[in-house]
Amino acid sequence: MLQDSDAYFAENEIYQTCDVLSEKGRLAQSQGPYIWVHPYAPPFPMLREVKPKNPRTARILKAREPQLIEPVKRTQLLHGPKCPIPLNTVLKTFHALTKPHSVLFAKKNENIHPFENAEGIEFLAGKNECGIVVFGSSSKKRPNCVTLVRIYNSKVLDMCEMLLLAGQGHQGNEMGKEEMKSMKLNIGVGMKPMMLFAGSAWEDATSPVYAMLKSIFLDMFKGEETDKIDVEGLQYLLSIVAEEPVEGSQPVIHLRWYKIRTKKSGQKLPRVELDEVGPKFDFRIGRMREADQDVMKEAMKQGKRPNEEAKTKKNIGMDAIGDKIGRVHLGRQDITGLQTRKMKGLKRRAGVVAVDGDGDGDVDLMDVDEMTDDDNRKKVKVG
Structure with a gap:
């Protein structure tokens, strides 16, 4: 039952408070007329979900939602x-x-x-x-x-x-x-x-x-957050x-x-x-x-503060003593064709017998580079 006039309240001796309570019943005031609510209903009925009908209402509802930077x-x-x-x-x-x-x-x-x-x-x-x-x-x-x-x-x-x-x-x-x-x-x-x-x-x-x-x-x-305080x-x-x-x-x-x-x-x-x-x-x-x-x-989530400087370069920071430290991410590299340096000290010389556990006594000889006096290289293969 809907009533639009205030005479209804005077006739039924209903006192309108913040939740509009009375002995005979309770009224809930919404957008528009007054709606009669059963006396044994919960004291604070759940509000219906309001759907925006125009852009202004949509902005108001969006402002009531949780914000990254709250006022x-x-x-x-x-x-x-x-x-x-x-x-x-x-x-x-x-x-x-x-x-x-x-x-x-x-x-x-x-x-x-x-x-x-x-x-x-x-x-x-x-x-x-x-x-x-x-x-x-x-x-x-x-x-x-x-x-x-x-x-x-x-x-x-x-x-x-x-x-x-x-x-x-x-x-x-x-x-x-x-x-x-x-x-x-x-x-x-x-x-x-x-x-x-x-x-x-x-x-x-x-x-x-x-x-x-x-x-x-x-x-x-x-109170309000500020970076400047008056003493x-x-x-x-x-x-x-x-x-x-x-x-x-x-x-x-x-x-x-x-x-x-x-x-x-x-x-x-x-x-x-x-x-x-x-x-x-x-x-x-x-x-x-x-x-x-x-x-x-x-x-507890916090968004970007208005006075916070934007990071222009990623993975760059400072250590405790002020040195700049960067982090570089590399992909998987192919090292199969990498040219390594040959160490002459690790080569086996001619006439050296390899001592193995099987005791076969086979001689493992390697190519030896010999330098001549006239700076000409001559490869000698000892067999």
């Missing part, structure tokens, strides 16, 4: 059904660090559960063209939970769950409201924070969760410290922000000092989902 990843920040003040502060802080390549949604999403059903995350990320999703929710089983999700080819690549711990001097799972409001982090647009990963857990090859979490943080905060833009340092792992428990991860101040030192290089600013976050890693190896290998 800057956009970050989408979503709220769950319950999002207390400490969790909301985490989302606002991440939003401030990723401006202008991030979008923060303040509306609550009731039916998004990343680890149970990722279709909702994929749907909203595809609509907003975001490659990273930060979802904050709080429940009795998992209070103050932040889920970091990476999207590749409109599907969830990997995800990691971080549980926000209580602040210092507070009891329970919620930090003080006045403390969080007073420690608001204000960062200008376009500033690139420097990142410091401290702790042996980040280099542990036996635990892939920390390598994945480090990769997600770098993807989120790296004035390097004003903040993001410190991510992992405690030493203890058997039976995950180490706590501390997130701290520092303001970089340069002062006169009497030398060419200034004296650098760090002032702690912004909120303090302590996390403990929860659930995780690793990416498939084949999908990750495809996602």
Whole structure:
């Protein structure tokens, strides 16, 4: 049943949200009119495959496909059904660090559960063209939970769950409201924070969760790639410290922000000092989902960079000391007719008896060249 007027929504008391839910049923808005969906249908139906009808639509669909040189990843920040003040502060802080390549949604999403059903995350990320999703929710089983999700080819690549711990001097799972409001982090647009990963857990090859979490943080905060950096833009340092792992428990991860101040030192290089600013976050890693190896290998492919010089000559390189080294590939050569040099020292002289194992005593004589005084050569065959 199709309805084109908004009176249908008022008559049936249907509330239109991001996924258009109601008690009596659910509507899915597509290109054109509203389509009635059965109440017991999945909360996020699969989108139908759109076939381009004109060149403009084909260009848009092609731009959404994976590219060899991807643009800057956009970050989408979503709220769950319950999002207390400490969790909301985490989302606002991440939003401030990723401006202008991030979008923060303040509306609550009731039916998004990343680890149970990722279709909702994929749907909203595809609509907003975001490659990273930060979802904050709080429940009795998992209070103050932040889920970091990476999207590749409109599907969830990997995800990691971080549980926000209580602040210092507070009891329970919620930090003080006045403390969080007073420690608001204000960062200008376009500033690139420097990142410091401290702790042996980040280099542990036996635990892939920390390598994945480090990769997600770098993807989120790296911003635009550039070969020139303005020193004035390097004003903040993001410190991510992992405690030493203890058997039976995950180490706590501390997130701290520092303001970089340069002062006169009497030398060419200034004296650098760090002032702690912004909120303090302590996390403990929860659930995780690793990416498939084949999908990750495809996602890690890189094309030719714009500033990369083209190789005009193949198989030519430089060694460690700067000498040019080339590799030459030759075909199979015929050496049967190759003229070799005769060594006179290897020839057997006349009258020499060959000693063989059979003892037949046969004499093996060879031609001997004798030089005369008048430089005339005379071949003498001794028989």
